[in-house]
Amino acid sequence: MRRIVLTLAMMMALPAVIPAAAYxxxxxxxxxxxxxxxxxxxxxxxxxxxxxxxxxxxxxxxxxxxxxxxxxxxxxxxxxxxxxxxxxxxxxxxxxxxxxxxxxxxxxxxxxxxxxxxxxxxxxxFSFVLGYANPQGPHPANWREFFDIAHFPGKRALYKFPSPGVLEIALLADGVPPDQLYPLDLDRAFRKLDTIKSAIRWWSSGAQSQQMMAAGSVTAGMFWNGRLRALQEGGVDVGISWEQNITVxxxxxxxxxxxxxxxxxxxxxxxxxxxxxxxxxxxxxxxxxxxxxxxxxxxxxxxxxxQAHADSHIDPDIAYWAAHHDEIARRWYAWQAE
Amino acid sequence: MLLSFENLGPWRIALGIIAALVTAFLVCPLVLIVMLSFDSSPWLVFPPPHWTLRWYRELFTDPDWLGSFMVSLEVGLTVTVLSVLLGLITAIGISRTRTAWRPACETAFLMPMILPVVVTAIALYAFFLRIHLNGTFCGFVIAHLILALPFSVGAILNGLAHIDPAIENAAVLCGSSRTYAIMRITLPSLRPALFSAAIFSFLASWDEVVVAIFMASPSLQTVPVRIWGNLQQDLSPVIAAVSTVLIVLSGLFIFGANFMKSEKK
Amino acid sequence: MSIFPTRRLRVARGPWLESYGLLLPGLIFLAVFFVIPLCLMLMLSFTVPSLGLEHYRTLFFTSAYRRIFANTFLLATLVTAVSLALGLPVAWFLAIAPRRWSQPVQLVLILSMWTNLLARTYAWVVLLQDTGPINQTLLALHLIAEPLPLMNSLFAVTVGMTYIMLPFVVFPLRNRIAMLEPALFQAATLCGASRMTSFRRIFLPAIATTLGSAGVSVFVMSLGYYVTPSLLGSESRMVLAELIAQLVQSVLDWGLAGAAALVLLVMTLFLYGVQRRLNRQPHTTP
Structure with missing residues (x-):
């Protein structure tokens, strides 16, 4: 019995002794x-x-x-x-x-x-920019064409999380002038996104977005500009359109x-x-x-x-996003899950 | 004649084909990982344009990855020792509990294995923050011990079920103390059960990722945590190299265990 | 999950400390580092941001969340069905085939089981992507005109999880089949029963409880699975475990997360009860 008690005591003491110095x-x-x-x-x-x-x-x-x-x-x-x-x-x-x-x-x-x-x-x-495969052939050159799946077929890569970017480009593509984006017309934005929903491939990390493009899983997408540059430097044939890029x-x-x-x-x-x-x-x-x-x-x-493309850039309204983030996030995830 | 392979007739072919297909299904991903680890393209392009050892070079020259292997090993071994000790005491305790209470006890100790790990992970994280155990080695070990304990208790209980308690009781009747009887009679015959308890406990920690993500700190990044981070952010072929190393390690281990078993025979 | 033996030791009564006393350290450990943290988290579902059952109403009456419940059950059902359908023949093969054939199959099973979970899932990410080996092979054979969207789908998660669950079906079933009495089947044959009749009337009933118990185990494990669905699944097929993680990590709604966790726990416990019941039934050989 004494031994069992001893073992127990040691066990209790062990975790307390080990961590100290090294970590x-x-x-x-x-x-x-x-x-x-x-x-x-x-x-x-x-x-x-x-x-x-x-x-x-x-x-x-x-x-x-x-x-x-x-x-x-x-x-x-x-x-x-x-x-x-x-x-x-x-x-x-x-x-x-x-x-x-x-x-x-x-x-x-x-x-x-x-x-x-x-x-x-x-x-x-960074900027959310439009990246596309096949720069020599036909390709979407702005957000309006990006949503035009009939003329520019293929899958579309979009950022998975609810933050400034995707909703804005949907509204821009739908014809909302940049200075009238806020407050965001969420109904209209989601309606626009609905038109390409089955073609959307969500990316949750820069590497994943690059991999989609390099592997040809998508023909166009909304990317962080630095990731596209890295792809180009890595020998992948992709084009970048800076028109109405969203700087965040x-x-x-x-x-x-x-x-x-x-x-x-x-x-x-x-x-x-x-x-x-x-x-x-x-x-x-x-x-x-x-x-x-x-x-x-x-x-x-x-x-x-x-900043070389500042003339065509759009600054999202961060204060608006901070105030409405929770509400947008709930709706965003519910819409994604539909 | 369903239990004699020779007399299964046409069923034999069907069974053989399914077994072969499932084996192929199981082997394919492993082979693919090994191939990818030599793939020269950083974008997981298949078939590989060229072959390269670059990812192994990156792996073995990266102190972060090597450190992670050490952390995984330290956490895993500490968990194993504690899990087997605590599991042994608990299993003996359970086996002596009155029948009516026994299912309740078993269920209690099984819970961490049954409940979804995500829930355990989040609950432990919030709790450890309050009692200042988060990000410490001690906290990490406790969290994995919670997950490992059911495997250890289960394996040892299983072992106890195959031992006749009459022998231990006989020793007590002959004047030995209960403790002495346990040490000299029960424990030695439990050796195989203790061995599997140790292996399961180690694997429960070594392979675990969800709880580990929450327990990790800058100096405590186990291999799965690093792989997870990499899968989320980088998808670098270094993961294929790490995975290949892990496959080889498990292969060696299984080979060793098999070898030991056949030696005994 | 039936690693607990059904056979019971006769109770050897010793002094209190040597029986119940032995349970104390384990129970205390479990209470402090498992029960208390869990309760604290689950309580949030009733108290944050205000006292009440608001979160449960949200969970059960929002169509998006209801769909997540449905996805979770669908996935668990599919994984269980496929695992049983593939696992039974393999277990049978392992139990009766000559050693030189069964041993390689068994080694592969063990090796895959012991390979890091993330490594296995990662392999499926590569295998199933649009430009992965599967699609490329099909394209090269001109069986398809454009890549099948295999990744980020219910299909991908089912495949990835079946891969993980298979050993949990195969090993218990193999052990059970190996325990069957050959004489029974010989007798059936002598009485003129065809293979199909023996299979239906003797074989299946004899392994039914093991099959059921393995099935429930796989179902329970699949219900709460997080890693594979989050790496291979799609947003439109989100499962409960992913929802919990998402609520905590990006929506920062610990209350709703606690509610979802409690629902998941209750379902798991209920099914575990069912499985215990199945296990407790003695293996009857008709």
């Missing part, structure tokens, strides 16, 4: 979406930051809004800097899930004012109650400065949110990034 690294945690974008953020922002300041930064991910919310509400926050979508950043700020950034004015001077708020600042920005930023935020909020501010300040932004843009084809970065980029990089 408990006290360092700020940067969380992003995984994949190549996160790898580039690590290489161009985190590694040089560590080299410069001597502060090690851990990576986690992918970003998961459920985890984000649960962490803040429980007061046990493992993340310090998180890359989130713009509409979530606005909504989370409203719901009190974020730490005020309080960045010094000197850090923000050169930042594109579209991507600055008291609780979040741009990470990088990823935002950097600090969850409320983050353990390393001060270092997090320092890290964000570094990540949005001119040189790291330019280096990131060079490797991904996305746009820097720092206006001073443009001077540091090669002409080719500037051409590949969204």
């Amino acid at each position: 408990a690294v006290d360092a700020p945690v940067f969380t992003s979406w995984g994949g190549s974008t996160e790898a580039m953020q690590a290489r161009n922002w985190l590694e040089p930051f560590t080299k410069k300041t001597g502060i090690p930064v851990l990576k986690d991910g992918p970003t998961n809004y459920g985890k984000f919310q649960a962490m803040v509400e429980s007061g046990n926050v493992a993340w310090d800097v998180v890359d989130v979508e713009a509409d979530f950043a606005a909504k989370a700020a409203r719901d009190g899930l974020l730490e005020p950034l309080g960045l010094p004015a000197s850090d923000l001077m050169q930042i594109d004012p579209r991507f600055v708020s008291p609780y979040s600042v741009g990470s990088f920005y 930023a990823d935002m950097l935020v600090i969850p409320r109650g983050a353990r390393h909020a001060d270092v997090a501010r320092q890290l964000i300040g570094y990540a949005i400065s001119a040189a790291p932004q330019a280096a990131f843009a060079h490797m991904t084809g996305y746009a820097p949110i720092n206006l001073a970065s443009l001077a540091l980029m090669t002409p080719e990089d500037r051409m590949a990034a969204p």
